[in-house]
Amino acid sequence: MAMLGCLLSHPSGAEEPAELVVIVHPSSPVRALSANDLRAVFTRVLRDWPDRTPVTAINLAPSVPERVVFDRVVLGMDPDDVAQFWIDQMIRGDSPPPRQLSSAAAIVDLVSRTPGAIGYIPDSKLKPRVKVVARIRRSQVVMP
Amino acid sequence: MKNHRFLIGLLSFLPGLARAQGEPAPVPSVTNQTAVNPSAKEVDQVEAPAGPPLDTRLDAIEQRMKEVESAEAEAGHATPARAIDLYGFMDVGLQRLFLDSGDPLNGVYPTRATTFVLGNVNLYLDTRPGPGWRTLIETRFTLYPNGSESFTPNYQRVNTSVYDSSDPNGRAHVSWGGVVIERAWGEWSYSQALTIQAGLFPSPYGIWNIDHGTPVLISLLLPAFQVEEAIPARLVGVHAYGSFVFGALDLGYHVYLSNGRTMTNVDLTDDKALGARLFLRHSGATRFTVGMSGYWGTSSDDTKQLDFSSGSFGVTETRAWAYHEWAAGVDLSVDWGGWRLRTEALLHRVKYDAGAQNEPGLGPPGSVLPNRFAHYWYGLLAHRFARRFEPYVYVEIQYVSPPDFLDDFVCTPSLGFNIYFKPWAQLKTQYSSSYFFNTEGPNPSNVTIRSLASRLVFVF
Numbered sequence: 001m002a003m004l005g006c007l008l009s010h011p012s013g014a015e016e017p018a019e020l021v022v023i024v025h026p027s028s029p030v031r032a033l034s035a036n037d038l039r040a041v042f043t044r045v046l047r048d049w050p051d052r053t054p055v056t057a058i059n060l061a062p063s064v065p066e067r068v069v070f071d072r073v074v075l076g077m078d079p080d081d082v083a084q085f086w087i088d089q090m091i092r093g094d095s096p097p098p099r100q101l102s103s104a105a106a107i108v109d110l111v112s113r114t115p116g117a118i119g120y121i122p123d124s125k126l127k128p129r130v131k132v133v134a135r136i137r138r139s140q141v142v143m144p
Numbered sequence: 145m146k147n148h149r150f151l152i153g154l155l156s157f158l159p160g161l162a163r164a165q166g167e168p169a170p171v172p173s174v175t176n177q178t179a180v181n182p183s184a185k186e187v188d189q190v191e192a193p194a195g196p197p198l199d200t201r202l203d204a205i206e207q208r209m210k211e212v213e214s215a216e217a218e219a220g221h222a223t224p225a226r227a228i229d230l231y232g233f234m235d236v237g238l239q240r241l242f243l244d245s246g247d248p249l250n251g252v253y254p255t256r257a258t259t260f261v262l263g264n265v266n267l268y269l270d271t272r273p274g275p276g277w278r279t280l281i282e283t284r285f286t287l288y289p290n291g292s293e294s295f296t297p298n299y300q301r302v303n304t305s306v307y308d309s310s311d312p313n314g315r316a317h318v319s320w321g322g323v324v325i326e327r328a329w330g331e332w333s334y335s336q337a338l339t340i341q342a343g344l345f346p347s348p349y350g351i352w353n354i355d356h357g358t359p360v361l362i363s364l365l366l367p368a369f370q371v372e373e374a375i376p377a378r379l380v381g382v383h384a385y386g387s388f389v390f391g392a393l394d395l396g397y398h399v400y401l402s403n404g405r406t407m408t409n410v411d412l413t414d415d416k417a418l419g420a421r422l423f424l425r426h427s428g429a430t431r432f433t434v435g436m437s438g439y440w441g442t443s444s445d446d447t448k449q450l451d452f453s454s455g456s457f458g459v460t461e462t463r464a465w466a467y468h469e470w471a472a473g474v475d476l477s478v479d480w481g482g483w484r485l486r487t488e489a490l491l492h493r494v495k496y497d498a499g500a501q502n503e504p505g506l507g508p509p510g511s512v513l514p515n516r517f518a519h520y521w522y523g524l525l526a527h528r529f530a531r532r533f534e535p536y537v538y539v540e541i542q543y544v545s546p547p548d549f550l551d552d553f554v555c556t557p558s559l560g561f562n563i564y565f566k567p568w569a570q571l572k573t574q575y576s577s578s579y580f581f582n583t584e585g586p587n588p589s590n591v592t593i594r595s596l597a598s599r600l601v602f603v604f
Contacts, residue, residue, distance in 0.1 A: 036392040039427055046389045048336035054275060076429050080531065083567035087603050090231060091357040093280055093327060093346070096270065102207075 019123040023130040035141040044095040057098035058119035235263040237599035282326040337386040348398040349437035369520040374492035404441030417441025534562040551580035568603040
């Protein structure tokens with residue numbers, strides 16, 4: 001219930017943050033991810049990494065501006081589209097949406113402790129204990 | 145939970161706790177003297193703090209802790225979460241079926257009047273007890289069987305009205321309804337390529353049966369192959385599925401072994417039904433899925449009679465009817481900009497076993513269904529504009545050989561209009577005309593069914 005509640009509440013717009021970085025656990029064999037890869041991960045189409053570690057995608061909460069930017073650039077969806085997409089998935093009985101955390105620090109903490117985890121944060125919140133596999137700069141996914 | 149909340153409340157008076165939930169504590173700046181020597185204004189703020197009340201802040205902290213716990217549980221860090229995600233949908237609407245008073249289809253549908261209807265009230269119970277494990281139960285609450293009509297051969301109507309003995313007046317009454325189990329399965333995921341599911345699951349074929357619910361489906365009108373269950377809508381058995389991802393494309397499969405179409409909750413024969421689906425899906429700005437599905441199974445029914453003829457108790461079983469069937473279908477769905485295309489074609493073959501009487505049919509009492517080929521096709525083209533509005537055109541064709549009760553060819557053109565107020569609130573309206581023809585029989589059928597239906601759909 002809370003999951004859908006979070007899904008369904010969203011801001012109407014968002015300011016473009018300076019840059020987002022997509023981070024994974026330092027032990028991950030992944031070096032770089034393309035826009036297609038990220039879309040597959042954050043729509044739960046891709047469920048295993050190449051080394052068969054299960055993918056644990058962590059989203060920012062819908063109320064966070066960086067989440068809106070990420071969804072627009074990577075998924076090509078605005079907040080209503082994203083909410084509709086996950087409602088459709090759940091009514092079909094498919095995978096529920098990725099878990100979400102409200103703060104970048106919590107995402108860094110979880111990703112740094114979880115092999116297979118992937119999240120995104122503002123570049124300014126980046127810590128050395130995670131690995132960057134993509135950057136979102138000026139509405140484009142670029143290599144790290 | 146109360147202790148938990150009390151602890152949070154107690155700790156929240158300690159400086160910096162709110163930030164300790166996720167944000168690093170700020171490091172006092174050497175150059176920022178106001179941090180060390182607060183101004184009078186800041187002292188006022190300390191004495192009469194602005195901002196949300198304590199309860200609101202506690203709720204926020206508690207919510208954040210739940211998020212972390214939930215994410216950690218999914219990542220396998222914490223004790224498996226015992227929480228159940230509850231969600232679902234419901235729809236309610238107004239509809240009218242336009243039939244002449246002498247139309248035999250009045251025997252199938254209870255009224256020609258405009259009527260409000262309660263459609264689906266579906267509740268999902270979703271648990272993930274540990275990494276890779278998941279259970280999902282979907283139940284539909286319904287007012288049925290109250291009001292259900294049948295001709296066997298005389299007209300009958302079910303009345304479930306009973307006195308509510310808990311009512312102090314003793315005169316109140318209630319009509320009890322039913323619960324339909326739409327799905328109830330548990331699954332374990334070995335890898336991207338293999339997840340094994342067991343239980344009652346919607347047959348994974350085509351578009352419609354996978355999309356499943358009114359919030360997802362564009363059209364209110366069900367295609368004939370769904371209504372007639374050319375492939376059973378849900379099955380009890382085991383189901384394996386997986387996919388292989390290649391950039392924006394993924395190639396997926398479903399294979400399932402089940403009891404197949406049964407007259408009871410168990411299989412009366414040892415042979416099992418087999419089904420499969422293969423699909424190729426593209427994600428991105430243009431999304432499409434192209435798939436093919438197949439099903440093979442048998443179905444039968446037995447009658448039983450107590451037998452005392454040999455001096456001891458026995459039961460004589462007689463095979464009432466038996467057939468084998470197969471179905472094959474292809475489907476395509478495309479989402480391009482605001483355009484949405486859905487189309488499916490399906491062929492269904494039923495052949496009765498030699499010597500076994502055929503299954504009772506929907507025709508006059510005592511009639512039976514013959515061996516048959518049924519061909520189905522529909523196409524739907526919708527366009528969503530201004531984000532909220534979605535008109536669409538739907539055309540469906542069905543051809544059955546040899547003819548069923550009245551007809552062998554049905555054509556259903558339809559127009560619909562959906563309004564998406566919010567992702568969780570929609571209004572769907574559809575007008576359709578079904579034209580029935582008998583191209584082979586001596587008496588050409590001229591039956592036409594027109595219907596107008598609307599549904600207000602909520603997701604919760």
